[in-house]
Amino acid sequence: MTGRDHLYELLCSYDDAEDPLPAFYAVWCEGLDKREVARRLGADLGSATAATFGDCAGITMHAYGDRAILVGKAGTWIAVIGDRPCASGSALKAISDDGVRAISMGWSPGGPGPVTYAVDGTIVTQFEITNPNVRSGAAPDALDSHMTGLRFHLNGDQMGEEAPVEVAESITSALRLIGRVTGVEINKRWLGAVHALYVIPEGEPG
Numbered sequence: 001m002t003g004r005d006h007l008y009e010l011l012c013s014y015d016d017a018e019d020p021l022p023a024f025y026a027v028w029c030e031g032l033d034k035r036e037v038a039r040r041l042g043a044d045l046g047s048a049t050a051a052t053f054g055d056c057a058g059i060t061m062h063a064y065g066d067r068a069i070l071v072g073k074a075g076t077w078i079a080v081i082g083d084r085p086c087a088s089g090s091a092l093k094a095i096s097d098d099g100v101r102a103i104s105m106g107w108s109p110g111g112p113g114p115v116t117y118a119v120d121g122t123i124v125t126q127f128e129i130t131n132p133n134v135r136s137g138a139a140p141d142a143l144d145s146h147m148t149g150l151r152f153h154l155n156g157d158q159m160g161e162e163a164p165v166e167v168a169e170s171i172t173s174a175l176r177l178i179g180r181v182t183g184v185e186i187n188k189r190w191l192g193a194v195h196a197l198y199v200i201p202e203g204e205p206g
Helices: 006-012 034-040 089-095 167-182 188-192
Strands: 026-028 044-051 066-076 076-082 102-106 115-118 123-128 130-138 193-202
Touching: 006 034, 006 115, 006 167, 026 089, 026 167, 034 044, 034 076, 034 089, 034 193, 044 115, 044 167, 089 102, 089 123, 115 167
Parallel strands: none
Antiparallel strands: 026 076, 026 102, 044 193, 066 076, 066 193, 102 115, 115 123, 123 130
């Protein structure tokens, strides 16, 4: 898959339901090992089991009770597939403490959320996936150098005569941006590989 929406379509291909993958949240961080990332997200470190993304593509929809995160190495970074609390600003502040870099994105049935980038416990930039002009943080333009050629704005004709941007392309652009930051774009090999699935017990803060 090489189209403008190829990464969104790749993730959706792991959902057997009639509708496309209804929700997806992920965090990438640099400077920690898998267990420390899981610990900072409130996971029970003794709960680790082996799993692939295909085994748990629906973990983002857990609203009550215990939660789960899939944690695996992605180049020099650690990638975490989880739920909305794992990709929140408060979670990124906790993960990025002590000089760590972290970046997250995601979407829900209500639509795409933000891309959030944190360093050393501080939100550096946060912007809406479908409209990067809506942004905040200590340095809102920090990721602009990685955004060349990517299209985000829904219904926006950013490339002359090219077609308007739709949600799938906007989400793919966010994933490509993160790939440029981390050096490893999410791909079929990573999604099909065995990683560690941790449980976050009910009541742990998100």
